[in-house]
Amino acid sequence: MGNCCESASNFFGPQKNTNVRVSLPAVCFVWQIAMIVLFGVFVRYDKESDAHWVELKKTENLTDLDNEFYFRYPSFQDVHVMIFVGFGFLMTFLKRYSFSAVGFNFLIAAFGLQWALLMQGWFHHFDYSTGKIYIGIESMINADFCCAGSLIAYGAILGKVSPVQLMVVTLFGVTLFAVEEFIILDLFHCRDAGGAMVIHCFGGYYGLAISWVLYRPNLHRSKRLNGSVYQSDLFAMIGTLFLWMFWPSFNSAIANHGEGQHRTAMNTYIALASSVLTTVAISSMSKKGGKLDMVHIQNATLAGGVAMGTAAELMITPYGSLIVGFCIGIISTFGYLYITPFLEERFKLQDTCGIHNLHAVPGMLGGFTGAIVAATASESVYSKEGLIATFDFTGKFENRSPGTQGGFQAAGVCVAMAFGLVGGAIVGFILKFPIWGDAADDNCFDDEAYWELPEEEETIPPVLEYNNHMTQQKHRET
């Protein structure tokens, strides 16, 4: 009977092999050594983290507090928590894939940030006179942001790929990110402090395109593990809440000093609060008895932060932020209820975490929201110098009007989507080669494939009984 079963699976194709004992260490070592070599050739401290700053401070009459570190470091640490605990634990909701969720998230973010320091450095901080990249606190924040794109993509393919494939997703994801970011922020001169376009829209469509190419017709065979248990939903709430709480820091981390960071954080805070209420409302309306669905609470509540990624920096007004949060909470929850099942059935798009509803669509809409708010900016609302400072209308962009800016912002959304979709499709095809160690269709969503799992808890009770037995005897005898 085992033989028969084996033959049947051979009939459909060679049995999948999840052994990554050669490929995973090889990729880790080769890429890490490459990082060391490239860092050795290219990366140096920027002037604010170099010991020479002690002299520079005197000659330029600066104080310690002028060091960029004090403007950015608290926000950096919040972003760092979002990347590692936020994204990591948000994906622990599956009953038997929590080790992979939090562990592979850890692995790919740790690799991705190194590659991001290089890629973003070449595009943004390369000094042609010395041939070096100079990094500082802002580079660290941007590197974390850059990883976020790939971590979002991980959400779509969670449970269906091997760690080696994830390393490939991240290598290309970071590369594509750096290029589209250069086009959108530098060439188009868009504003996108919280990355609605460059992070969420790109990352969302990148992941969806990969997942679409990697479609698994027999994924239903792993259906038993494609769901949560009580405890795993609670672990996921740790991720949700740290993302939700620190999103104001995410959007404001690299915003303009002073009122820029201040306003960005506040707009995001307000929008997020609003999207919680509409998420709860729609979730409750959709179920018998008005019961809430943890999937919605864990995810759609965050859409307000994504959708404010571009506009939070602008003078969208507090009630404008509330409206954005209101609408996106409804849209995102509807997505989880109707669009994700529809996409899976009709478009053969399997999206484990529903990143379509949390990142792709809210990112895209957030980009367009930013375009509209930018296009309607005026000197009366921003003040003359405020307008210049907010949109950085300096240098060769000195004469750009808000209307033109809005047009470029909208074009930026399209670039982010295009990079995500085309790049994701290509990466998806690369990942189809049968060399990466991904699991078979009946073995997905299972930590067993890549982790030494501890024995089951079932082994405890007899021991406890034995102890109780002993204790009772002691009591009896004393």
Next chain:
Amino acid sequence: MGNCCESASNFFGPQKNTNVRVSLPAVCFVWQIAMIVLFGVFVRYDKESDAHWVELKKTENLTDLDNEFYFRYPSFQDVHVMIFVGFGFLMTFLKRYSFSAVGFNFLIAAFGLQWALLMQGWFHHFDYSTGKIYIGIESMINADFCCAGSLIAYGAILGKVSPVQLMVVTLFGVTLFAVEEFIILDLFHCRDAGGAMVIHCFGGYYGLAISWVLYRPNLHRSKRLNGSVYQSDLFAMIGTLFLWMFWPSFNSAIANHGEGQHRTAMNTYIALASSVLTTVAISSMSKKGGKLDMVHIQNATLAGGVAMGTAAELMITPYGSLIVGFCIGIISTFGYLYITPFLEERFKLQDTCGIHNLHAVPGMLGGFTGAIVAATASESVYSKEGLIATFDFTGKFENRSPGTQGGFQAAGVCVAMAFGLVGGAIVGFILKFPIWGDAADDNCFDDEAYWELPEEEETIPPVLEYNNHMTQQKHRET
């Protein structure tokens, strides 16, 4: 037999119905839309978060760092974590109410902070010349604080009310908070940086009064679920620790710049350490074998932060802080051991989380401690200008003596208690209407009523066995 059972319950009154499919979405939508309209009419950016600040900075010769954002934002984020992760996870200790603990905490804080921005704005930041409220980072901290009052109240009624009732508790809680805060801080000109009076004393008695009115004589029918399991106690420790660690930020978040914030954080840090040791001591003394009780460790260790809510800002001295923590750790743990059971038996007061011992009493005692420390303040200890700065003896309070200040501080405690008790009683009666969807006495402390729960873990083992079976076959055949 089912028929007989049904009749019996009908005999005692109509069967409770926990269906909130109409009421919960309705409340969420109506209130959120009201928020948008009111924000549209009233709320604008303050001058430090408005784009005009770029020009203001020049005319007033300010630097970016003078923006209030950099004095408050790190503390704000710590407070934010306390509100959403701290309070949320602290209440997950019940074995089957963790979704509601963390989820409803999320919902009511997200609503409460919006309403708080408005209520506190009208009372504290309303500009009569423009008819607008101007908000900034300090408003965000205060809004989070204001929610804390209602979240504390949630602790007393945890497991016994519906989410719709919680929204009502929050609506009135925030409203009452803003009024008592106005009386205590503005009219009485009290100092209460960490809110021992306005947050903890008020919130504690508010929750107790509500719970007293909502007394459930047959709550013992849900006794099976009114307790913890091993994992739920661990989740609760996440809440405890984030509250404990960030309490110095809570108390110092809106303290005076410079030495004010510095001293407040340090006093709180010291007092909290002290209350851990006395909590452990009393907990160990009270049980056979000296075993510790998780309820005490999760809660009474935090009492030091509550009790320092007023005095932490003052020159209470480091050893004074230690003494406060020492005493309140003992008092709070005694409360959990003897007072909560006593109140339940004699006064028909069911207090799920024991907020009487963590918030009401420590808040009240903290208020009186602050009054004593204020009354004994002297120029020799504070310096002349330090005394003026610490107590804000300026304007019409220029000639107030420390003794008078102490009297007003004590009066403030009474106002907070009165608002909590009277307000809570009224809200409790409102919540008795049989329209809110709360659970029956035999169905409390159960997520089942309001959440779609995942299937039980029991379904996994056979699947794993199946996999092992398959794996063994593969091994055998290769």
Next chain:
Amino acid sequence: MGNCCESASNFFGPQKNTNVRVSLPAVCFVWQIAMIVLFGVFVRYDKESDAHWVELKKTENLTDLDNEFYFRYPSFQDVHVMIFVGFGFLMTFLKRYSFSAVGFNFLIAAFGLQWALLMQGWFHHFDYSTGKIYIGIESMINADFCCAGSLIAYGAILGKVSPVQLMVVTLFGVTLFAVEEFIILDLFHCRDAGGAMVIHCFGGYYGLAISWVLYRPNLHRSKRLNGSVYQSDLFAMIGTLFLWMFWPSFNSAIANHGEGQHRTAMNTYIALASSVLTTVAISSMSKKGGKLDMVHIQNATLAGGVAMGTAAELMITPYGSLIVGFCIGIISTFGYLYITPFLEERFKLQDTCGIHNLHAVPGMLGGFTGAIVAATASESVYSKEGLIATFDFTGKFENRSPGTQGGFQAAGVCVAMAFGLVGGAIVGFILKFPIWGDAADDNCFDDEAYWELPEEEETIPPVLEYNNHMTQQKHRET
């Protein structure tokens, strides 16, 4: 049969008694009262947290932002999270010792930080003219650091000692720490911002020496509980990630203002990323099928932060940081694979958490790395004033050369090791007295000994069935 069993255990020695009902409260009360008295005699606010600062600010022409609070507080809070959540949850990996892991960590850190404020105060901040210690934000960070030494030691003896013994470990640990720190930082004038020497090397060898003296030949009798379950490994990952994310703050918290903190944080961030990849690589190589081991991911990924404890502050260069992380990830994972089992078998050294591989060795190597980087420092790399500022070559150390500095740094490592090993051995012997309430060899790693445990979850299902039954009946009848 019970009788026989009892006799057998009496034959090997008196039955161990884990009753701490007298000793634990006594120690807590006596020590806490001692703290109050000593704080009363010695501890006062420093000038930046005293109300007099309001006048000082005017006379010295300072602004609020010059208060040390704003340079250090965000880092302090990150360190605080590492001490209480990081260390606490990292040790929850054992299946039935999570209450003790997180609870006793809480207890000893809360005591330790008070004692540390005194001990470090006497050595570093004692004013002979007034006979007082003046404390501020930097004292709080250093007190947390000082506790870390004892918490590291807890890792080696986790599950095998009573809370009273842990209090003793902490009392001596903090005392020894303050002395070795005085020798290394003050007498030798070493740089050790992140404490590779004074915290990790000392704490690691301190714990190992204690554990070696307390060797339990029959510990295998508790083997059933000396391991993890799925959920406990996830809780441990909370600890791992908060340690990993906030390690840049740990190393930079007391580094020089400005570029010092900036560079230290960045170097640590880079090294940690690198050690994640090599940890994954070695872990995967070592197991059948390339499966990863949670023990490695939870621990060895952090070694990069430990190993950068000294050098992160120096101009080690970004690629230098990558190389340190690369090597230490490999070394630490090898330690978990081969050295810990070897030490246990050959040297009778039972190291529950493997602190040998995470703290002792990486701390020692980190100390030597720092010595080498210091010895090779030059004016061309640091600038003339940068060199002086980084190594504080002022006062009586004005003429010290980098080479000499390197020699002293290396000597510092030896002092830290010696204090750890000798101090730990002595403390171990003190802990062997049969009065401390530690558990018997067959009862280790069990919360049952010191905690009131909640009933098992097994009692829920029948209740749920009962509810479903009721619900079905209701449905049928309506």
